[in-house]
Amino acid sequence: MAALRRAPRSTQPLRQSSGRTLALLTLALCLPAAAQVVRCTDPATGRITYTDGGCASGQAVQEVLPPKSPEDIAREQQQAEAALARKHERQQRETAERAAERAAELEAARIEALRNPAPPPAYPAYPTPAPAPIIIAPPYGYPLPGHGGRPPHWRPPPPPPEITRCNVFRCYDRQGNSYPR
Structure with a gap:
């Protein structure tokens, strides 16, 4: 068992190797991920x-x-930014051109309308209705032509019902008819 024991090592080389390992690890973490x-x-x-x-x-x-190398990544980012800037410029230019074209079309239409006014329509836009016949009613008792004899006899309105009892929702009269309360 005594032969299996190891001799103590010097701590100086261990400290140097752990420092190098730490430096390499830090360098690896700082590099961009490819x-x-x-x-x-x-x-x-x-x-x-x-x-x-x-x-x-x-x-x-x-x-x-x-x-990709860091130079390739940086070059691609610059190209993407330049392409995006060109796209925005093109969109702004096209928007300005469309607005100018629309303004020119409207101005041309306005000038054309001033030079050549539209002729009035040959017929009215809406047909005029025929005048309604005026009917003058004869004095009471004489029938209008086509209406027959005398008007019906006037009846007085029925008397109001005599309410005999009420509950929460309805009231009832002597004949059993119900009325809302």
Whole structure:
């Protein structure tokens, strides 16, 4: 058992290696992430998977999108910003051109209307109705032509009902008729 013991190591090389490791780790974290797309094909099943990491052992590897350098990424961002600026300028220019064309069309239509006024219509826009016949009623007792004899006899209105009892919702008269309260 005594032979299995290790001798104590010096701590100086350990401190130097841990410092280098920390520096490399910090440098790796500060670098921009570059996307690398890899196509992995399983030879047994033919199943295809896409990943940004590595493929499992035994799978065919094909690089689909190579990693981009920071210069490529910056150049693409500048190109995208320039394209967006050109698009905004083109849209503003087209909007101004459309507004100018519309104003010119309206002005031309106004001038044409002033030069050539529309002729008045040859016929009225709406047909005029025929005048209604004026009927003068004869004195009472003489019938109008086509209406027969005397007017019907005038009847006095019925007397108001005599309410005998009421409940919360209705009232009733002597003949059993109901009225709302």
